[in-house]
Amino acid sequence: PDMVTFTPDGSRILTANEGEPREGYGEGTADPAGTVTVIELGSDPADAAVTHVDFTAYDSAEARQSLADSGIVLQKGVNPSADFEPEYIAAGNDVAYVTLQEANAIAVLDLDAKEFTGVYSAGFEDYSTVAVDIDKKDEAYNPKTYEDLKGIRMPDGIALYTADGVYYLVAANEGDAREWGDYLNEDERNFGKGETSPTGKITAENSGLTGKVVFFGSEDYDGLEDGVDY
Numbered sequence: 001p002d003m004v005t006f007t008p009d010g011s012r013i014l015t016a017n018e019g020e021p022r023e024g025y026g027e028g029t030a031d032p033a034g035t036v037t038v039i040e041l042g043s044d045p046a047d048a049a050v051t052h053v054d055f056t057a058y059d060s061a062e063a064r065q066s067l068a069d070s071g072i073v074l075q076k077g078v079n080p081s082a083d084f085e086p087e088y089i090a091a092g093n094d095v096a097y098v099t100l101q102e103a104n105a106i107a108v109l110d111l112d113a114k115e116f117t118g119v120y121s122a123g124f125e126d127y128s129t130v131a132v133d134i135d136k137k138d139e140a141y142n143p144k145t146y147e148d149l150k151g152i153r154m155p156d157g158i159a160l161y162t163a164d165g166v167y168y169l170v171a172a173n174e175g176d177a178r179e180w181g182d183y184l185n186e187d188e189r190n191f192g193k194g195e196t197s198p199t200g201k202i203t204a205e206n207s208g209l210t211g212k213v214v215f216f217g218s219e220d221y222d223g224l225e226d227g228v229d230y
Helices: 061-069
Strands: 003-006 012-017 035-040 049-053 088-091 095-100 105-110 115-121 124-126 150-152 155-163 166-173 186-190 212-216
Touching: 003 088, 012 088, 095 155
Parallel strands: 088 155
Antiparallel strands: 003 012, 012 035, 035 049, 088 095, 095 105, 105 115, 124 150, 155 166, 186 212
């Protein structure tokens, strides 16, 4: 488990069971299933009912493809039930919202049915319209726009509140890489040594970049657009 929380009415305890691999990603490595535990509390703690809710319903080829088509980032050749790693929970009394940071997604959990009713992409930042500073060399904040460049939000912490009868979610988008053992899905390119972005679309000449830039190593993942740097 990563985090633990109560529902607002105190009737349930929820834990986000991240299920990260112990020794890193790679061939022969066991990656435990990510789950959410729902503990129903009664008047007597000895009567608490425990349910572990998993993502096996999304492991079919059709379901997996639907997730990737909607912008959910998935490791190639890995079932979503193992790839999803619940990070944080925002709980209502009947529904909970669970961040799946590395997958760039938020899962919706029906607490009465004890099942996930949907997994939704957190979307991408379009850096052709939103300026961003990606140059590590100049040690200054100098945001620019870049064609064919997007950012993966990857939400971590999440909170739920209501205003005027409307529910809102607020997520902290960490944008973090996966780093376990020898595995790292970052792709650092040195524009000062003539390198380009992974797609080759961003160069020192057309961008003015002169130092190292960290990109997402997208070759191992589904759910991303071809011809786009992240």
